[in-house]
Amino acid sequence: MGKILVQGGVPLHGRIRVKGSKNASLPIIAAAMLTDEQVVIEDVPDLLDVRTMINVLRSLGVEASYNPHTETVKVCARRVKYSQPPPQLIQQMRASFLVLGPMLSRKKQVRLTLPGGCAIGARPVDLHLKGLTALGARFTIDQGLIVAETEGLRGGYIYLDYPSVGATENIIMAAAAAPGATTLENAATEPEIVDLANFINSMGGRISGAGTSSIRIEGVEEFHGTRYTVIPDRIEAGTLLLAGAITGGEITVENVVPEHLKSLLAKLRETGALVEEIGSSTLRAGSIGRTAAVDLKTLPYPGFPTDLQPQFMALLCTSRGTSMVTETVFENRFQHVSELVRMGARIQIDGNHAIIQGQPYLTGAPVRAADLRAAAALLLAALGARGVTEISGAVHLWRGYSGLEERLQKVGARIQVVSAPDCQKREQRSC
Ligand code: EPZ
Numbered sequence: 001m002g003k004i005l006v007q008g009g010v011p012l013h014g015r016i017r018v019k020g021s022k023n024a025s026l027p028i029i030a031a032a033m034l035t036d037e038q039v040v041i042e043d044v045p046d047l048l049d050v051r052t053m054i055n056v057l058r059s060l061g062v063e064a065s066y067n068p069h070t071e072t073v074k075v076c077a078r079r080v081k082y083s084q085p086p087p088q089l090i091q092q093m094r095a096s097f098l099v100l101g102p103m104l105s106r107k108k109q110v111r112l113t114l115p116g117g118c119a120i121g122a123r124p125v126d127l128h129l130k131g132l133t134a135l136g137a138r139f140t141i142d143q144g145l146i147v148a149e150t151e152g153l154r155g156g157y158i159y160l161d162y163p164s165v166g167a168t169e170n171i172i173m174a175a176a177a178a179p180g181a182t183t184l185e186n187a188a189t190e191p192e193i194v195d196l197a198n199f200i201n202s203m204g205g206r207i208s209g210a211g212t213s214s215i216r217i218e219g220v221e222e223f224h225g226t227r228y229t230v231i232p233d234r235i236e237a238g239t240l241l242l243a244g245a246i247t248g249g250e251i252t253v254e255n256v257v258p259e260h261l262k263s264l265l266a267k268l269r270e271t272g273a274l275v276e277e278i279g280s281s282t283l284r285a286g287s288i289g290r291t292a293a294v295d296l297k298t299l300p301y302p303g304f305p306t307d308l309q310p311q312f313m314a315l316l317c318t319s320r321g322t323s324m325v326t327e328t329v330f331e332n333r334f335q336h337v338s339e340l341v342r343m344g345a346r347i348q349i350d351g352n353h354a355i356i357q358g359q360p361y362l363t364g365a366p367v368r369a370a371d372l373r374a375a376a377a378l379l380l381a382a383l384g385a386r387g388v389t390e391i392s393g394a395v396h397l398w399r400g401y402s403g404l405e406e407r408l409q410k411v412g413a414r415i416q417v418v419s420a421p422d423c424q425k426r427e428q429r430s431c
Pocket of ligand 1: 022023026094095121122123124125126127128129162163164165167188208306307329330331351371372399
């Protein structure tokens with residue numbers, strides 16, 4: 001589904017503006033259901049996943065729309081008429097499970113299909129359910145459907161066994177409207193959590209401690225409408241900076257929060273790549289010649305983000321020396337390895353470690369993307385490779401990057417979209 005051709009070997013030079021964060025937009029759109037007043041969300045990127053989340057809200061009888069020209073979402077959940085989104089929408093995009101928290105604050109019963117696993121792992125939701133149970137929800141499984149019921153949520157104490165981003169988000173949204181105080185310990189600390197808390201507080205919520213592992217939520221009765229701008233996408237920013245380093249050029253990214261990229265910038269500097277902070281919201285990265293091999297381990301924020309692991313591995317494929325990449329967040333996030341090997345990379349997988357022997361260069365080949373960040377990794381590898389690469393499964397790219405081809409073309413990339421998916425027929429599952 002979706003194919004692009006890339007003519008590699010061209011150093012990229014220029015400035016690219018980073019779009020709003022996909023992983024902040026999705027929970028914030030779901031949280032807009034906490035109020036029955038109009039909510040306007042700005043800087044929301046035009047992504048397949050954003051369209052899917054809008055469709056999920058619409059399937060619940062909520063007024064929701066997206067304007068691609070202004071990159072603005074409007075939501076008015078005056079009424080949440082239905083309590084079960086169509087299973088195929090939940091299956092299509094795991095993040096649609098994030099409607100559970102806000103729906104439990106509006107409905108006594110919610111029926112959601114279990115979001116299946118995907119290319120990068122089983123993706124269970126046990127931590128979501130455990131946290132919401134502590135707030136007064138009861139769960140039963142009925143023929144693959146999760147049936148959530150509550151007489152009314154109330155504040156509680158939750159300790160997350162793992163700092164799950166999605167579980168933290170679902171619990172914050174449910175607790176925001178639950179009478180009483182909720183303490184959430186071992187919470188995820190990602191910037192997208194802070195953005196969600198700031199959004200809910202802009203509607204009258206009372207959340208403190210977001211961004212730390214201990215979050216306190218005071219339930220409030222009523223939320224009012226708001227106009228909110230989501231944070232820039234740190235993963236897109238990191239992907240673009242790596243494009244500068246991989247192609248031996250220099251990319252300047254605007255509209256970034258350097259603080260959100262500290263681990264990437266440190267790791268890039270360790271490879272000898274050129275990394276500059278040009279101002280409070282502008283970064284530049286590039287390279288002259290091959291970068292040095294480094295070891296990399298993904299961890300929850302502020303550790304190195306798993307969502308940049310495939311892209312960074314693409315750089316290490318042509319580094320001088322041997323690197324080891326350790327993936328600790330997902331159990332199966334090496335789908336891009338076999339495809340990079342087709343391009344001449346020398347990579348061996350041993351459990352959750354990948355050992356990469358850097359080669360002087362990669363060569364173009366037909367490759368297939370299995371998930372969103374694998375697609376980004378293959379695009380970066382293709383941009384730096386000699387010859388032409390054909391990337392199929394490019395639909396994954398369009399889930400997480402809006403207009404990326406055009407923006408890269410403007411800085412010298414030779415990319416041709418051979419076939420784009422028909423928006424209506426997209427069935428691929430996204431993570
Ligand atoms: C969010 O996924 C992001 N998605 C992912 O980005 C990101 O990779 C991930 O956080 C980690 O940072 C969105 O924000 C929409 P988790 P999420 O719950 O919430 C296990 C991308 O490319 N776990 O923190 O699903 C889980 O299996 C996507 O943009 C449980 O065991 O991530 C995984 O191993 C990919 N039980 C680990 O925790 C649970 O109940 C991290 O998952 C929940 C999670």
